[in-house]
Amino acid sequence: MYQYLALAGILFAIGIFGVLTRRNAIGILMSLELMFNAVNINLVAFNKYINPGDLTGQIFAVFIVVIAAAEAVVGLAIVLLLYRNWKGIDIDHINIMKW
Amino acid sequence: MSTIAVSFGSWLIDRFSGFIDFIYMNPVFSLLAFIIILSALLVVSLKNIFHCALFLILALFGVAGIYILLHAEFLAAVQVLIYVGAISILIIFAIMLTSQLASEKIKQSNEQVWVALVVCLGFLLITLGSLLRSTWNVVEAPLPADNIRTLGKLIMTDFVLPFEVVSVVLLAALIGAVVLARREGA
Numbered sequence: 001m002y003q004y005l006a007l008a009g010i011l012f013a014i015g016i017f018g019v020l021t022r023r024n025a026i027g028i029l030m031s032l033e034l035m036f037n038a039v040n041i042n043l044v045a046f047n048k049y050i051n052p053g054d055l056t057g058q059i060f061a062v063f064i065v066v067i068a069a070a071e072a073v074v075g076l077a078i079v080l081l082l083y084r085n086w087k088g089i090d091i092d093h094i095n096i097m098k099w
Numbered sequence: 100m101s102t103i104a105v106s107f108g109s110w111l112i113d114r115f116s117g118f119i120d121f122i123y124m125n126p127v128f129s130l131l132a133f134i135i136i137l138s139a140l141l142v143v144s145l146k147n148i149f150h151c152a153l154f155l156i157l158a159l160f161g162v163a164g165i166y167i168l169l170h171a172e173f174l175a176a177v178q179v180l181i182y183v184g185a186i187s188i189l190i191i192f193a194i195m196l197t198s199q200l201a202s203e204k205i206k207q208s209n210e211q212v213w214v215a216l217v218v219c220l221g222f223l224l225i226t227l228g229s230l231l232r233s234t235w236n237v238v239e240a241p242l243p244a245d246n247i248r249t250l251g252k253l254i255m256t257d258f259v260l261p262f263e264v265v266s267v268v269l270l271a272a273l274i275g276a277v278v279l280a281r282r283e284g285a
Contacts (some may be wrong), residue, residue, distance in 0.1 A: 001105060001127065001235070001237060002230060002231075002276055003121070003125065003128060003132070003167070004165070005223075005230050006135060006227060006230060007132045007135065007136070007165070007187045007225040009223060009227055010223065011135060011136070011139055012222075012226075013133070013219040013220070013222050013223040014136070014139040014142075014143055014217065014219070015139070015143075016215070017111065017143050017215050017216065017218075017219040018142065018143030018221045018224060020211060020214070020215035020218065020219070021143070021211065021212050021215045022143070024148055025154045026148060026152075026190060026193055026197070027148055028227070029190065030142055030151060030152065030155050031142070031143055031185060033159075033182070034139050034143075034155070034158065035154065036141060037159065037162045037182075038247055040162070040174075041162060041166075044165075044166060044169045044171045044174060045169060046101065046236060047169075047171075047228055047242075048169045048170060049238070050235055050236070050237065050238060051238070052238055052240045052241060053238075053240065054243070054249070054253065055136075055242070055243065055246070055249055055250050056253075056254060058171050058173070058174055058250060059250065059253055059254060059258055061174055062173075062174065062177060062250075062254075063169070063206075063261060063265055064176070065174075065177055065181055065182070066181075066265050066268070066269065067125050067265070067268065068182075068186070069185060069186060069269075069272075070268055070271075070272035071179055071272075072186045072189055072190070073103075073273070073276045074272050074275050074276055074279070075270050076189055076192075076278060077254060077274075077275070077276040077280045079193055079197070080193060080196060080197070080280055081279055081280060083196070083197045088113055090268040
């Protein structure tokens with residue numbers, strides 16, 4: 001079980017690195033997908049090794065996949081909108097919501 | 100000083116041989132983990148965003164393989180269908196629609212690379228350290244044999260409320276995406 005959790009931790013750390021360093025909004029979304037996958041690996045591994053009697057962890061993971069799909073749809077719609085209005089998706093320049 | 104170096108060296112050799120043993124014992128997991136980590140690193144570090152998307156697909160396939168190793172066959176199928184089939188295609192669509200941003204001349208990372216590296220290495224140190232120090236009462240029982248049937252029954256009985264809520268969330272995301280991406284006045 002430890003190897004799965006370690007893999008998930010490494011994947012999550014890589015996702016954090018991507019979110020913090022990318023300029024491109026689509027790159028940030030891709031790193032977010034990596035982090036979602038790390039969480040899902042954790043849930044499924046805990047379900048198999050700690051609580052194999054039922055499948056609660058797998059159901060949680062399925063719901064996370066659905067939420068990730070919804071997030072990707074809305075996020076990419078926002079990215080396209082930014083591209084249309086700012087002629088670019090470099091998030092370092094898009095700061096009108098900064099107070 | 101030299102004894103410290105020698106003991107550290109033997110500790111390192113110990114760890115390394117343990118690592119080799121682990122790879123020998125779990126070849127499939129090691130291969131999948133290698134693929135996932137390598138392609139995830141390429142996803143966050145490559146300059147061309149389109150290549151990043153292709154390596155993201157590879158990483159997602161690797162995670163599907165991990166699910167199969169963990170006896171979550173339904174989740175593996177969902178992973179391939181939704182992540183590889185839908186989300187990746189959506190991301191590639193978005194990259195193509197914003198195409199002139201994907202060239203290699205544009206700098207793809209901002210100036211906080213070193214800070215981010217420190218943050219994520221610190222995170223990794225904390226999580227892996229606490230992982231090695233903690234013990235779980237692992238239950239050596241098999242999962243339900245008819246995995247998918249049990250999953251469907253659970254969704255339709257115990258988890259029917261979250262199921263309905265999540266379908267409303269999907270509907271809201273659909274309408275929200277349409278409203279956001281529509282041209283003004285069209």
